[in-house]
Amino acid sequence: MASSLKCDLCGKPATVHLTQIVNGKMHKVDLCEACAQAKGVTDPGGFSLADLLLKASLNPEALGGESASPAVGVACPACGFTPADFKKQGRFGCPQCYQTFAGMVAPMLENMHKGVRHAGKVPEKALRRRSLAERVAELEAGLAAAIKTERYEDAARLRDELAQARREAASPTPEAAPAPSQTAAPRR
């Protein structure tokens, strides 16, 4: 056979090749006869094409070639997930996988989405709480170190800062934030 393309769904030789423009971006999908029929692609009324194209864009090899996939042996340090798992499931293992496999994610997103940078809502409250918790932990460590090394002036200053940070972390709504209306969540 002249064509070496494989079906995106089952891996058999592909005989049906579809191209569609979505949002000004070209999407391609290759299917074997049986999968094309099963997915209703050849039926003019079938509307599963969009879902199919979206799934095809989850296949990292179809996009950037080998260079886009990280070495096969790499596993996410947080959850042990590997690129092979992604190929099987089309889902990631944990939030940190997006950092671990950033090189694999980036080319995927270009085809998948309208843009590659988030432009919507930001969970301000959750982020603020997390950064405060981190600050408290940082100050606690600093204070312990200062006491240990008998730097009492530093210790006094850190103690005050720590008390302040703990107060802020404990109050659910900070005085600084004007109560925003629900629809006017801050945008980036």
Add this chain to the structure above:
Amino acid sequence: MKVSALLSTPSELTDTASSKCAVVLMTRIRLARNLAGRPFPGWCREAQREEVLTRCREALAASSPMKRSVNSSVGELSELERQILVERHLISRELAGAKHAAGLVINRDQTVSVMINEEDHLRIQVLRAGFQLKKAWSQIDGLDTELEERLDYAFDPALGYLTACPTNLGTGMRASAMMHLPALVISSQMEKVVRAVNQLGMVVRGLFGEGSDASGSIFQISNQTTLGESEEAILKRLGSVLQSIVEHELNAREKLLEADSSKLFDKIGRAYGILQNCHQLSSSEAMNLLSLLRLGIDLGLFPEPTRALTDRLFIEAQPGHILAAAKHDLDPAHRDSLRAERIRQEFANVARPDFSLHQKP
């Protein structure tokens, strides 16, 4: 609150029909959210799934919009209860079939439902009757902001809300409208519409989402992309696509009336006859007949109150609802006769269609 109580409580979907939702039956928005520092449900150990489930159920129970809710693990529900929730578009088929720790929280009027440990830790949904993108967004945005006070969401400044599947990154938002498009189907224009909608970055699906058929000429149209645009921009884009589909549907109805009204009236008249006299009715036939009747209501052939009846039956003629009403198990044939009986009764007092409005002088 129990699931059985939900069935007897007036709900957004079964009790708020108005002529304002002539073409757009309902609007839904869902947000995908995950907790920071924990594997996504599909890659989670059972103990972690349990912990996520408990945390999310507690956070939801404490939030003001979900005070009086059904708050349950999936395992506590019978198969029939799960099926009913699927038929009401409150949970997905995937959640209904969950083998591991998963849960759901649904408020009293069934405008808000939250699935826990489906594909993502949280899938928050708001559902409103009619064409209500703005209202649905402000409601879901408010609940999401409240939940964020109690839950640490997995979020990245560049990628937005982190989700198990990269197709949901960014806003994690999928907004959809359930549209009744009988004239586009009758005049074989759906294929053209689907292609045009796809090119605009929107997806068309059947009544129950991916892979389902479009019985009753009901289609779900939703945004495909979630990253790179704000929620408002996505909703605005979707809104204008929906608006133009509404216009196409209304035009197609005009054309059908002009070209061959007797053909169209024949379909509607026959549907009325069957609904009043049937003794065996499958759920897909019921959907198609109800769809024609609803078209008749839009055309003024039936009095307006009939709309509430058809919209309620779109839901209540589904297999799970028929089973629940029977209060015992039934084989499909028995179910079809029970459905027919129910529908005969409901339509016994619906006046015959009045075709005079459209008669040419």
